Amino acid sequence: MLKMNVDGSFKCQDACGGWGYVIRDDLGAIIQSGWGRKDFACSPLHMELLACLQGLGAAVQLGIQDLELETDAKQVVDAIKGNDFRLSLVGGLVHEVKEFRGSSVLLKGLSQAQSLVLISAPNQITFKSDLRWCPMFSNLKTLLLNDYWCTPDDFSALACILEYSPVLAKLTLELFSEGPKYKVEMKGRCNLMERSAKISENLNIVEVKCQVVDERVLEVLKFLCTFNISFTF
Template sequence: MKVQQKWRRPGVDWVKCNFDGAWIQQGSRGGFGAVLRDHMGDFVAAVAGPLGWTGSAFHAELCATRQALLLAQSYCPDGKRISFEDDSSLVMAAMKGKEDDCSPLGNIINDLRFMLQSFPSSKVSLVQRGCNSAAHRLIRLGLGSTHQIGWCENPPNLLRDILFEESL
């Protein structure tokens, strides 16, 4: 029997960035969500939005990763230790790779690896979907939106309950 994981606070002086992407084959479109929380579990910032043409679930997850890195660059001071978490094993493997990726999505993967270098004290971890509930909930908003939406300091109402429950 597989034990369901729950979201955990990052260590002291760390920020956790949970992110997720989704793909809808009909219409070849996707959406993303990303949430930043501090070591107390308090909300820092979030972003959600649609992804234009998206060719696969993996492509959507990679685009969501890019949005998560951009969010972290905007709201985390230089040198801040960040734990990036997603529920896609393919994305985690791609992010941890060392060689140039020459696959059809290689340009995106190589760009993400380069962006990750701006967080030298970061870590990238695979988590179960239960640890990524807030980001997953934001995807629904992103899929239904025509533009990117962001929040800082005060989370959107649709996240308040889940953020509270997870921070207990």
Template sequence: MRPQGKTLEMGKRALPRSSDGDEDRTGDLPDGILHHILGSLPARDAARTCVLARRWRHLWKFATGLRITDREMREPAPMEKLQDFVDHLLLLRGRAPLETCWLNLTRLSSDGDARRVNLWFRHAVLCEVQVLRLDLILNGFQLKLDDLPLASRCLAKLNLSGVHLMHSFPDFSCCPVLEHLDIFFCDLSDAKKITSQSMKCLNIRHCTFSQISRTRISAPNLISLRLENYWHRTPVFEVMPLIVDAFVRVHDRSGDWYSCTSGNADFEECLCEDCDFCHSNTNCVIMQALSQAKNLVLSAHEQEFIFKKELMRCPTFSNLKTLLLINCFCVAFDLHGITSILRHTPVIEKLILEFFFEVTEHDDEVEMKGSCSQMERSSAISKHLKLVIVKCNAIDGRITKILKFLSTFNICFSFE
């Protein structure tokens, strides 16, 4: 047996041997690769590698990723211990550049904890982080991010979950390469405007907007949008000429339908001046901004007001090829609504209607496909329309009504 610490000739070069006789392939890797490997580990595990050997003493300080979490074990670590560790960690690594940073916390309970997390968040920005993720899973306590705009030349993707965004924070005009923004389970009631010239993908899900005023969203270079299951007033989107894919789901928790102060339950004639809740005001909140989309999904859970209001002044969807309507009762069962959409989609190729009612004993998904020949095609619909699909879990009077109505456009259906 060769003495420990010696090397074994293996063809072109000599490789060090570990104490049990195996080759130390990890230790033979370049520093840059080791920095990436350490960046994929939880921060505490990465820091522990400093005891492996002399060469590893400072490698962790230059890890390209930083993963800080209090959920490494079955029970979350106490916030006091985590604070002490993270403060020392950030002090020792200094301003070494970061590619990714993920803050994943569950134990915040005071303003002091919130201030500390805000400091960690801003420190990551100072380290020129490219992908920044802040996930807070809290019980009864919501962290308010500092009311200061982000300023970063490197931040390309930002993911926020479980935080309260204040007035100035969503101004991303000083983040020139930010392209992807995810906002989940956040409070946007104090966010007057979300602004970004560089953003291409925006996802807003399960968030709370203001009950009083509409949040304005200005992202002229947006390509993909997902707005899903929000509370209170639907945000206003400014023009998005480059939009390709859009998904908008209005839940019954949206406050548009009950926010009018006129007391008019039908919202047909409002006595309020400049009321943007009601049908008497025909300004578009979202449809006009989506008018350049190529693929569009609209979904409503028995909440028709915002879609019904905007269909009164339906814009022309000049690029729309595929339209999916999910449980949009206001569109499917309002003949004016469906007619308006068909008349304003001149190049549509595929229309899909999905209706899923309350589960019954004999619940079974049914799919019907419809088409029309060029000779019999109605002049009211696009000559490019090739396929109409209706999906449902039960055929009742409502489905029969929509099938009968579509037949007036010479669209014939067959069961799958």
């Protein structure tokens, strides 16, 4: 997995800033780096997002499909994973960065696994090629995902993985909190007679773990109900 570190700086009195990125391989060797100056900048977030965009553009030109972005700017992570910045001054940049973003981690390289734990740390964002190229997980029987895979826009990442896991027997979702202990653990029930054709016929264990059942968790539960997976709590 290649990694990209990004950083941005902003000088308020001059309304300008700088951006930079470094792409490294798994041994830490630099594959490519870039930096630049931006006049008429509006905020530190503006420059951080510009660094992301420039780095992702460079990765595409290099033919890189799997890239993990690391940033120490929590606001950048929140902007890319959420929808709060759609109407802000940097909303256009956020949208462009999201265009590069898939919602999967190491999918192609792990496609033959029988058991997977796929999570993303709070300050890590993984970019992949379009999920239309999601591989088939022909042997996958147990799968654990965190909320990174359950974004409420359309749940396309979660839907894709479920659809391409034909022998999946157990699914666990750990949502919007850090374990290992959770206050709420719910078990889903698959209706055998009305099971969706889009999920594995072997799926008989669905677990959802969280600290509190809030609106975000309810959205995930409602989405799972579209596959005729029901919950009681």
